[in-house]
Amino acid sequence: MKEVLIKPLYTEKSVKMIGEHKYGFEVSWTANKIEIAQAIEKKFGVNVVSVNTVKYSGKIKSSFRKTGRFTGKTPRFKKAYVSLKQGEKIELFEQA
Numbered sequence: 001m002k003e004v005l006i007k008p009l010y011t012e013k014s015v016k017m018i019g020e021h022k023y024g025f026e027v028s029w030t031a032n033k034i035e036i037a038q039a040i041e042k043k044f045g046v047n048v049v050s051v052n053t054v055k056y057s058g059k060i061k062s063s064f065r066k067t068g069r070f071t072g073k074t075p076r077f078k079k080a081y082v083s084l085k086q087g088e089k090i091e092l093f094e095q096a
Contacts, residue, residue, distance in 0.1 A: 004031045004039040008092060009079065021084045029055070029078050036080045044092070047085040054079045 006026040008014075014024035027036055037048040058076040062069060084090070 002028055002030070004028050004035050005043065006077075014081075017081065018089075021086065021088065023082050023084070023090055025080050025082065027053070027078050027080045029076065031078070031080075033080075036082070040082055044090050046088045046090060048082055049085055050083045052081045052083075054081075 004027055006028065009024035009026060011024065014022075017024065025036075025040070031039075033051040033053060036051050036053070040046065040048055055078050056076060058074045060071065060073050062071045064070070
């Protein structure tokens with residue numbers, strides 16, 4: 001079984017969305033919305049209303065050094081913003 005949830009997101013946008021009962025997570029690249037909702041319901045014991053996902057593909061970066069040109073790539077990742085039922089919350093985010 002693959003790991004669906006990687007880590008919670010503590011960005012400025014995700015902290016503002018907590019008041020609207022929405023939480024952000026970094027999730028597996030291959031996870032779909034149904035798997036994400038099931039993983040959150042199982043792990044935190046809440047009811048998920050909707051899931052919105054965003055995929056970020058890695059960018060190619062290059063720099064010049066004494067030894068010549070260096071080219072690399074930033075990692076790709078996927079975010080999921082999860083809306084919960086009114087009145088429910090995830091305690092993990094409330095402590096931050």
